[in-house]
Amino acid sequence: MSVTAITMIGVMSRWEPNARGRLAQAALALYGERGYEKVTVAEIAARAGLTERTFFRHYADKREVLFDGSTRLQQTLTEAVAAAPAGRPPIELVGAAIAALGALFEADERREFARQRQAIVDKNPDLQERELVKLSRLGDALTDALHDHDVPVPAASLAAQVGIAVFRVTFVRWLDDPASRPFPELVRAAFEELAAMTHP
Amino acid sequence: MSVTAITMIGVMSRWEPNARGRLAQAALALYGERGYEKVTVAEIAARAGLTERTFFRHYADKREVLFDGSTRLQQTLTEAVAAAPAGRPPIELVGAAIAALGALFEADERREFARQRQAIVDKNPDLQERELVKLSRLGDALTDALHDHDVPVPAASLAAQVGIAVFRVTFVRWLDDPASRPFPELVRAAFEELAAMTHP
DNA sequence: ACCAGCTATGTCAGTCACTGTCATCAGGCT
DNA sequence: AGCCTGATGACAGTGACTGACATAGCTGGT
Structure with a gap:
């Protein structure tokens, strides 16, 4: 052994x-x-x-070692959009795609890793700069995936931007959640908040 | 002489x-x-x-020399929001603030400078990285300004993000515009497009 | 007029991220 | 055995950026 x-x-x-x-x-x-x-x-x-x-x-470079996971994030996102049934509203596609990222965050070690990583990034402007780029590219990829799924371009980019915004918020909540709720559950809750906010 | x-x-x-x-x-x-x-x-x-x-x-640093104007951009933006009459809808405040940036782009030399500058930035990933940061900070500042103007936080950040998106699109159009229309006019047109897109 | 302080600049040495190039070494393939 | 390939080591070099100290011209007070 x-x-x-x-x-x-x-x-x-x-x-x-x-x-x-x-x-x-x-x-x-x-x-x-x-x-x-x-x-x-x-x-x-x-x-x-x-x-x-x-x-x-x-x-x-010296920063990239902390951002290795972003390619898998992007891949999961586009696959989830491609796998979704056609004809659904864009925001629903985005919600499902973001929730699908939960599969990458299941193990407890992953959360611990993400927490350490985030603490480091939050302390350094250069790393925050790189993180912005990664999120922006993630948004671009999501926009493309939606577009390939027959969502017209303006709606696609708007939905993608909103999706990335929800991801950022949810990711932080997931890291800090004392109840350790699963990531997709928090995503669902965030999208419900958003719906309530825009449909008073 | x-x-x-x-x-x-x-x-x-x-x-x-x-x-x-x-x-x-x-x-x-x-x-x-x-x-x-x-x-x-x-x-x-x-x-x-x-x-x-x-x-x-x-x-x-070596990049920052190309991003000197961003502080004045930010300043103009927040002043415009602060100067607007209270009680208007957030998107209107944002529209006015973005349009106010036109004052910084009046002279023809400014446009020529901006064009050269943009051509350089578009050719280099490091510079694009810095540009993303600057736009992000601009969005944060706009969010804060809206919040100080009695716009509740979620609406403020959404309106600010949309505003920055419109700014990006409009700025490129302004640089390329063969008719050399003034910046605020293009901003108004972009916001009208946006309204038409969301109110079918 | 003189002196003291302030500010923008020059000079110099040093660190460290990042690159190009060539050598080396272990395993797979014939 | 001999060859090829892919990952690594060794080494020299460039260039961004910093810290420390010196200097030169202005400014204010006496």
């Missing part, structure tokens, strides 16, 4: 596997301990048992 | 005056000629007759 499940299942890599994951873990730990600015890339690489050069082969 | 009007009117500064403006002008020219990435800060400073260190005393 000295061989891990991953080693048995996955494609065997040479050297120590999962260099990318080790780098991300090391970065999160160090950023959390000393703050983003006071950590050098060389230190992250050293903690992961690698060199600085290798860090930059896995991540485009 | 060898003494310029500025020299006669303004407060005489030591050395050559307006170092900040010269840096901005040099940066715009060089970024335009060779692209943002292929220009060094030292080169910008040299063209302005200054040193690299002085550049960083005037601008926080």
